[in-house]
Structure formats: C-alpha cells, structure tokens
Amino acid sequence: MSVPTAALDPSVCAPLPxxxxxxxxxxxxxGEVTYAALDYAASAPALQRVWxxxxxxxPYYGSVHRGAGYLxxxxxxxxxxxxxxxxxxxxxxxxxxxxxxxxxxxxxNLLATAxxxxxxxxxxxxxxxxxxxxWRNAQVTYLDAPRTPGQAVEALERALADRDPxxxxxxxxxxxxxxxxxxxxxxxxxxxxHAHGARIVLDAAxxxxxxxxxxxxxxxxxxxxxxxxxYAPFGSGVLAGRADWxxxxxxxxxxxxxxxxxxxxxxxxxxxxxxxxAARHEAGSPNVIGVYSIASxxxxxxxxxxxxxxxxxxxxxSRVREGLAEVPEVQxxxxxxxxxxxxxxxxxxxxxxxxxxxxxxxxxxxxIGVRDGLFCAHPLVRTLLGSDPQDPGxxxxxxxxxxxxxxxxxxxxxxxxxxxxxxxxFLRAVTELVREGAQWKYRTEDGRCVPDRxxxxxx
Numbered sequence: 001m002s003v004p005t006a007a008l009d010p011s012v013c014a015p016l017p018x019x020x021x022x023x024x025x026x027x028x029x030x031g032e033v034t035y036a037a038l039d040y041a042a043s044a045p046a047l048q049r050v051w052x053x054x055x056x057x058x059p060y061y062g063s064v065h066r067g068a069g070y071l072x073x074x075x076x077x078x079x080x081x082x083x084x085x086x087x088x089x090x091x092x093x094x095x096x097x098x099x100x101x102x103x104x105x106x107x108x109n110l111l112a113t114a115x116x117x118x119x120x121x122x123x124x125x126x127x128x129x130x131x132x133x134x135w136r137n138a139q140v141t142y143l144d145a146p147r148t149p150g151q152a153v154e155a156l157e158r159a160l161a162d163r164d165p166x167x168x169x170x171x172x173x174x175x176x177x178x179x180x181x182x183x184x185x186x187x188x189x190x191x192x193x194h195a196h197g198a199r200i201v202l203d204a205a206x207x208x209x210x211x212x213x214x215x216x217x218x219x220x221x222x223x224x225x226x227x228x229x230x231y232a233p234f235g236s237g238v239l240a241g242r243a244d245w246x247x248x249x250x251x252x253x254x255x256x257x258x259x260x261x262x263x264x265x266x267x268x269x270x271x272x273x274x275x276x277x278a279a280r281h282e283a284g285s286p287n288v289i290g291v292y293s294i295a296s297x298x299x300x301x302x303x304x305x306x307x308x309x310x311x312x313x314x315x316x317x318s319r320v321r322e323g324l325a326e327v328p329e330v331q332x333x334x335x336x337x338x339x340x341x342x343x344x345x346x347x348x349x350x351x352x353x354x355x356x357x358x359x360x361x362x363x364x365x366x367x368i369g370v371r372d373g374l375f376c377a378h379p380l381v382r383t384l385l386g387s388d389p390q391d392p393g394x395x396x397x398x399x400x401x402x403x404x405x406x407x408x409x410x411x412x413x414x415x416x417x418x419x420x421x422x423x424x425x426f427l428r429a430v431t432e433l434v435r436e437g438a439q440w441k442y443r444t445e446d447g448r449c450v451p452d453r454x455x456x457x458x459x
Contacts, residue, residue: 013308017048018417033367036422041413082295089298091214105130107224107239114249149185160196169198175207181345210343236290258283323427356449
C-alpha cells in the first residue's frame with residue numbers, strides 16, 4: 001500500500017501543540033515509541049495553550065460569586081468573561097443563555113428536566129446515548145437511521161406532521177456522528193422543526209471541536225458540547241440557547257447559587273426565590289477551572305483560524321480514507337456514503353479480525369491508541385454492522401475471543417493536534433496487521449483483549 005506523504009504547508013496550518021505529544025509508551029515487542037493518540041472522539045488531548053492559561057490562573061483561584069476578597073472578585077470576573085467568550089464562539093443570540101455543566105450528557109439531561117409537560121421528543125436511533133436516552137419523562141419517537149441527509153429531513157417532516165400540533169415538541173440531533181464522522185443537515189432539520197412548531201437541540205460534542213458552530217446561522221434552539229472533546233480538561237460542558245424553558249423549569253440542582261432568596265414561611269416551611277439567569281441551573285460551587293479551560297480552548301481555536309484547521313483535518317480525513325480503501329479486508333462504516341462530508345472520525349471493521357484484538361495489537365505493537373466497541377451508540381453501530389438488535393456485544397466490553405467475530409467496530413479519530421506521522425504510522429500498522437498478522441499472542445481479560453505476557457511472540 002502506498003501512503004500519501006505530502007503534508008500541508010506548515011505556514012498554512014501546523015498541528016496545534018497539545019499535552020502528551022512527546023509521551024513515549026512501551027511496545028510489547030520491545031522498545032518504546034511516541035504515543036499516537038488517535039482517539040480524539042472520546043477525549044481530545046488538552047491544548048498546551050489551555051494548560052498554560054489554567055496554570056497562570058491557578059495561583060489566583062478564588063470562590064466565585066461568593067466572596068468580597070480580591071481573588072474571589074477576580075475569579076468571578078474570569079468565570080463570567082468565560083461565559084461571554086463561549087457565547088461569542090457559538091454565535092449566540094443576544095437573548096440566549098450559556099449554562100455551564102459537567103458534559104454533553106449533563107447538558108442534555110438538564111434540558112430534559114426543563115422541557116414542558118406533555119412535550120414530544122423526536123430523536124434518531126443514530127444518536128450517541130447522551131442524546132438518545134435522557135428523555136425518560138417525555139413521549140419519545142425514535143426515528144430509523146436515514147441513508148441520506150435528504151431522508152433524514154423527510155423522515156423528520158413526516159413524524160412532525162403526524163404529531164399533535166398543539167403540544168410542545170423537541171427534536172434532538174447530532175451535528176457530526178461520533179461513529180462515522182458524517183455531518184448531519186442541521187440547518188435543514190432546524191427549518192423542518194420550526195416549520196412544524198417544534199424546537200431543536202444540537203448535540204455538538206463531535207462537531208464543535210472540528211467545525212465552526214453558529215447557533216444563529218444554524219437557527220437551532222440549543223447547543224450542547226463537552227470541554228474534554230474541545231481540547232480542554234475533563235469535567236466541564238455547555239448548554240447554550242433559548243432561556244424561556246430553562247427559566248420556567250425547576251432548577252436542575254437545588255442549592256446555593258441557584259437560589260436568590262430563601263426564607264422560612266409561617267407554616268414552618270421554606271420559601272425559595274430562584275434565579276432566572278443561567279445561575280438557576282448552576283447550583284453549588286462551579287468548576288471555575290473547567291469553565292475557564294473551555295473559554296481558553298474557544299479562543300485558541302478561533303485565533304488559529306477554523307478555516308485552516310478544517311482544511312488540514314480534511315486532508316487527514318482523505319489520507320486515512322484513501323489508505324484504508326487500499327486494504328480490501330477493511331470495511332469503513334457509513335450512513336450517507338463515501339461522498340458525505342465528515343470530520344476526523346472514522347469507524348471500520350476488518351474481515352477475519354475481532355475488533356478488540358485489532359485495537360489491542362495497534363496499541364501493544366505500534367503505540368497507537370484507538371477505540372473499539374459500540375461507541376455508546378449501540379443502535380447505530382448495530383445497524384451499520386447489519387446485526388440483530390438482540391445480538392450480544394457491549395460498549396467497551398467485547399465478548400468474543402481474539403480471532404472470533406465480534407459485533408464491535410474500531411474507531412480512529414483525530415483533530416487539530418494530530419501530527420502527520422501518527423496518520424502514517426496508523427495506515428502502515430493496519431496494512432501490516434492485515435497482511436502479516438499480529439506479532440504477539442493475545443487473550444481476553446476482564447472483557448478486554450490484552451497481550452498475553454506469558455506467551456512467546458508469534459514469529
């Protein structure tokens with residue numbers, strides 16, 4: 001297999017510096033190699049710029065919204081300025097609110113508690129579990145996986161046309177699939193939702209790190225995403241958008257920060273006056289460092305030039321897809337077809353290989369970190385693999401032994417910090433594993449495929 005070697009002009013856009021880019025890991029076959037982090041879709045490495053900003057702020061850490069001292073006031077200003085930075089990054093409308101949460105999952109669960117009574121929710125089976133599962137207290141319509149963007153819009157229009165036109169409705173859709181990387185027709189889906197009196201929330205967990213997201217331009221009602229996929233540390237997320245449902249709902253968590261005034265009643269109870277701002281759903285001491293890290297990442301991506309970042313990533317996507325296409329045993333998973341626009345997320349299976357075995361060999365023998373499993377999108381992966389919904393298989397816990405067929409897939413994902421060498425090494429490793437087999441023996445331990453340290457390598 002010939003791997004394209006032409007790199008983009010570094011003066012146009014070089015990989016952004018990220019933490020861990022010089023970390024070395026041991027190989028089971030001996031020696032060490034620089035780790036190739038190709039699991040950005042799970043958690044992207046933090047940008048060095050973000051880490052430096054957080055380190056510079058750390059000595060000035062103080063309690064937010066609760067202290068009169070200088071450091072508390074400084075931290076409060078930083079917290080609220082971060083909110084404005086995120087709003088600008090997302091193209092929020094003047095009346096929109098930015099609520100800080102723990103993650104995309106937390107953001108969508110927050111919204112699920114705020115939807116009006118008798119709200120109908122429409123969600124595709126292709127969603128990540130974060131956007132597929134939170135709607136437990138609503139009437140949910142699950143839409144089948146479409147095979148073209150046009151089918152996605154048509155299916156939504158049909159479903160909305162059949163609903164009770166007088167009740168509230170919400171559509172939940174991903175911006176970019178965490179399995180295939182394919183971009184969804186968000187603007188068209190928003191138009192269809194609004195034409196039928198429904199609202200729409202965009203799961204931008206996989207879109208925001210790879211592509212500009214503009215709430216006003218897309219005309220969506222809410223956007224949710226996670227900091228740890230946007231080159232920031234774990235533990236912070238965002239729900240941004242319309243304020244009315246959020247203001248009308250009970251606070252997501254009851255406690256300090258969400259309450260504006262608390263007083264005892266004559267009957268012995270407690271009377272609470274809740275905030276109507278974003279603070280209503282931010283009870284407790286906030287994750288100031290997490291919030292600041294998201295704002296720092298937003299600034300870093302904007303200043304680097306998203307157009308340049310997108311152009312470079314598309315070059316990497318083309319290289320990976322062209323390289324995998326030269327290995328007949330590899331089947332790349334797709335809903336919308338080869339020509340569909342996508343971000344740097346590609347899932348595939350390899351004929352004759354258990355996916356966990358293949359991913360383990362990439363790690364142990366080449367120092368490459370990818371993901372295998374169902375990617376917390378079980379219905380979608382099962383649909384793409386053509387398996388029965390009742391077939392065994394779990395996210396991150398494959399049941400098949402090495403060499404046996406598994407119902408899982410392998411996912412390679414990359415982004416703004418990925419060096420060309422990592423892509424080259426990945427494609428070389430795929431080719432060598434398929435043509436020559438693994439150099440080491442593997443076994444299943446606690447649901448994971450691992451090198452068998454007690455066995456001699458296969459030679």
